[in-house]
Amino acid sequence: MLTQLTIHNFAIVRFLELDLRDGMTCVTGETGAGKSIAIDALGLCLGERADAGMLRYGAEKAEVIARFNIEKNIHAQQWLQANELDTQDECILRRIVTQEGRSRAYINGTPVPLNQLKQLGNTLINIHGQHAHQLLLKPEYQLAVLDAYANHQGLLELTRQHYQNWRSLHAERQRLRQAQEQRQARLQLLEYQVHELDEFALQPNEFIEIEAEHTRLANSESLRNDSHYCLQQLHDGDDVTISVLMKNVLDKLSPLSEFDPHLKNVMQMLQDAQIQIEESHYELRSYLDNLDLDPSRFVEVETRLSKIMELARKHHVRPEELAEKHRLLRQELTELSAADERLQELATALHNAREDYLAAANKLSASRQRYAAELSQQITGQISQLNMPDGRLEIVFHPQETPTPTALGLDIPEFQVSTNPGQPLQGLAKVASGGELSRISLAIQVITAQRVATPTLIFDEVDVGISGGTASIVGKMLRKLGQSTQVLVVTHLPQVAGHGHQQYLVAKQTDGQQTETSMKLLDTETRLQELARLLGGDQITSNTLANARELLISG
Known part of the structure; x- marks a missing residue:
C-alpha cells in the first residue's frame, strides 16, 4: 500500500507530504483547488510523461517521492528480485523533472529507465480516471476491461507471440513476392x-x-x-x-x-x-x-x-x-x-503459424465468452443498486466472416445495455445517458478493481454525473472495497466523502503574487464542516451540519 507521498515544486504545490493509511481515504475541496494534483504527481512517480510545464513557477526542479509497504505484495517483490533491485518491506519510487523538461527516475535509490518505473507501478497502484466512462464507449477499452476482469495476461501474451510470428512470416513472404519480378x-x-x-x-x-x-x-x-x-x-x-x-x-x-x-x-x-x-x-x-x-x-x-x-x-x-x-x-x-524454395517453405510455415495463432486466439475467445457472461451478470447486479433497477448489460461479440488476426485476438466486443423494461439491448452510445454511463462505468471499475491484484486503488472523480441516493450507494461500495484494499477517492460528493475512513481537504491560498495548494487531514469537527460545505455551499447552517453529521455517522 501507499504509505507516504512527498511532493516538491509540482504545479502549484510548493511542498506537500501526505502520510496515508489503509481503508478508504477521500480527498475533497473547492473546484479549482487542485484536488487531482496529488494524483497527477503520483502518476509522474509511476512513469507518466514529464515536461517542464509541471514545475512550480520559478522552481529549478520538481520532485515526487512515493513510499510503499510491499510486505504482502508478492508481485512487486518478485519484480524487484527479477530486476536485481533492492527488495525490502518498503519500496521507494522517486522522479525528478528539471526546467529543461528532462527527468530522472529511481527505485530504492537506484537510477532506472522509465519503462521499469511503469512496470513496477503496475504492481503497486491501479488508477481509475474521471474520463473512464467516455473510454467505455470504445471497443478496445471494453475488451481491455473484460481481459482485466478475466486475468487474461497469460493468454494475451501467448496470442501476441503467435501473432508476431505469423506477421513476421507474412511480411517476409510479401517482400519476396513483390521482389519476384x-x-x-x-x-x-x-x-x-x-x-x-x-x-x-x-x-x-x-x-x-x-x-x-x-x-x-x-x-x-x-x-x-x-x-x-x-x-x-x-x-x-x-x-x-x-x-x-x-x-x-x-x-x-x-x-x-x-x-x-x-x-x-x-x-x-x-x-x-x-x-x-x-x-x-x-x-x-x-x-x-x-x-x-x-x-x-x-x-x-x-x-x-x-x-x-x-x-x-x-x-x-x-x-x-x-x-x-x-x-x-x-x-x-x-x-x-533459394528464394523460390524459401517461398515454398514460407507457405508451410505461414500455415503452421496461423494454426498456432488461431489455436491461441480461439482459446482466448472461449475464455472471453465465459467471463463475458459472468461479468455481464455482475455489472447488471451492480447497476441495479445504482438507481437503475431495470438496467441490464450484456457483453456480445460480433461474428466475422473472415476474422482478421490482431495481437489482441479475433474478438470485437460490444457492451450493450437496456435501461428500461421492454427496451431491447443496444450499444452504450445509443442508449445510455451521461449519468447512466457514469454509473455503469463506476460499477465496472469497482467490479474489475476487486479482481486486479494491486494493493492500492485510486478513483479520480469517477462519480461525475452521480448524485443523491445513488451517490450514497457509491460511497458504500467504495468503503466496502476499502475493507480489503487501500482506496483513495477524489470526489465532490458529500455522500461519497462521508463514507471514507479518513478525509483530506485540498485548499488553495494566494498572497496576490503566488498561489499554493495544500492538503490536510481532517479531524471529526473539521470534517463535519467540509461535508456541510459540500452539502450547502459556503453558507453552513445548523441543518447542513446536521445532514453532514448523518452522512458521517452512516459512513
Missing part, C-alpha cells in the same frame, strides 16, 4: 556473371602472384644478363674480381694485425664480408642455373593478366578485389536461387 531479371544477370567468372576461375591472391610473375617475365633479359654480369664481377670473371680483391686486402692486413691488435676488428669484419660474398656467389649461380624464362609462359601470363584487368573494370572493382567480388556474386546467386 526484379529477382528474375537479377537472377539472369547473376547467372551470366557467375558463369563467366567460374570459367575464368580466378583464385584468391592469384592476381598478386600473377602480377609478380608477369613483372619477372617482362624483365627476363635484364634478369639473365645483369645477373651473369654480377656473377662475373663477384668471382667468375677473367679480370680482377671482388673475391680476388678481398683476398688481397686480407693478405695485406693479416700481418699488420699482428703488429697492432687494433686492426683485429677490421680483420674480423672483412673475413665476415668475404664469407657473405662467397655465399652470394653460390646463391646467384644457383639462381641463374634455375632461371626459367620461357617466352610462351610470358604470353600466357600476359593474356591472363589482361583478362583480370578487363573483368575488374567490368565489375567496377580493383583487380585484387575481383576474387572477392566473384564470391559475393556467387553467394547472391545462391540466395536468389
Whole structure:
C-alpha cells in the first residue's frame, strides 16, 4: 500500500507530504483547488510523461517521492528480485523533472529507465480516471476491461507471440513476392556473371602472384644478363674480381694485425664480408642455373593478366578485389536461387503459424465468452443498486466472416445495455445517458478493481454525473472495497466523502503574487464542516451540519 507521498515544486504545490493509511481515504475541496494534483504527481512517480510545464513557477526542479509497504505484495517483490533491485518491506519510487523538461527516475535509490518505473507501478497502484466512462464507449477499452476482469495476461501474451510470428512470416513472404519480378531479371544477370567468372576461375591472391610473375617475365633479359654480369664481377670473371680483391686486402692486413691488435676488428669484419660474398656467389649461380624464362609462359601470363584487368573494370572493382567480388556474386546467386524454395517453405510455415495463432486466439475467445457472461451478470447486479433497477448489460461479440488476426485476438466486443423494461439491448452510445454511463462505468471499475491484484486503488472523480441516493450507494461500495484494499477517492460528493475512513481537504491560498495548494487531514469537527460545505455551499447552517453529521455517522 501507499504509505507516504512527498511532493516538491509540482504545479502549484510548493511542498506537500501526505502520510496515508489503509481503508478508504477521500480527498475533497473547492473546484479549482487542485484536488487531482496529488494524483497527477503520483502518476509522474509511476512513469507518466514529464515536461517542464509541471514545475512550480520559478522552481529549478520538481520532485515526487512515493513510499510503499510491499510486505504482502508478492508481485512487486518478485519484480524487484527479477530486476536485481533492492527488495525490502518498503519500496521507494522517486522522479525528478528539471526546467529543461528532462527527468530522472529511481527505485530504492537506484537510477532506472522509465519503462521499469511503469512496470513496477503496475504492481503497486491501479488508477481509475474521471474520463473512464467516455473510454467505455470504445471497443478496445471494453475488451481491455473484460481481459482485466478475466486475468487474461497469460493468454494475451501467448496470442501476441503467435501473432508476431505469423506477421513476421507474412511480411517476409510479401517482400519476396513483390521482389519476384526484379529477382528474375537479377537472377539472369547473376547467372551470366557467375558463369563467366567460374570459367575464368580466378583464385584468391592469384592476381598478386600473377602480377609478380608477369613483372619477372617482362624483365627476363635484364634478369639473365645483369645477373651473369654480377656473377662475373663477384668471382667468375677473367679480370680482377671482388673475391680476388678481398683476398688481397686480407693478405695485406693479416700481418699488420699482428703488429697492432687494433686492426683485429677490421680483420674480423672483412673475413665476415668475404664469407657473405662467397655465399652470394653460390646463391646467384644457383639462381641463374634455375632461371626459367620461357617466352610462351610470358604470353600466357600476359593474356591472363589482361583478362583480370578487363573483368575488374567490368565489375567496377580493383583487380585484387575481383576474387572477392566473384564470391559475393556467387553467394547472391545462391540466395536468389533459394528464394523460390524459401517461398515454398514460407507457405508451410505461414500455415503452421496461423494454426498456432488461431489455436491461441480461439482459446482466448472461449475464455472471453465465459467471463463475458459472468461479468455481464455482475455489472447488471451492480447497476441495479445504482438507481437503475431495470438496467441490464450484456457483453456480445460480433461474428466475422473472415476474422482478421490482431495481437489482441479475433474478438470485437460490444457492451450493450437496456435501461428500461421492454427496451431491447443496444450499444452504450445509443442508449445510455451521461449519468447512466457514469454509473455503469463506476460499477465496472469497482467490479474489475476487486479482481486486479494491486494493493492500492485510486478513483479520480469517477462519480461525475452521480448524485443523491445513488451517490450514497457509491460511497458504500467504495468503503466496502476499502475493507480489503487501500482506496483513495477524489470526489465532490458529500455522500461519497462521508463514507471514507479518513478525509483530506485540498485548499488553495494566494498572497496576490503566488498561489499554493495544500492538503490536510481532517479531524471529526473539521470534517463535519467540509461535508456541510459540500452539502450547502459556503453558507453552513445548523441543518447542513446536521445532514453532514448523518452522512458521517452512516459512513
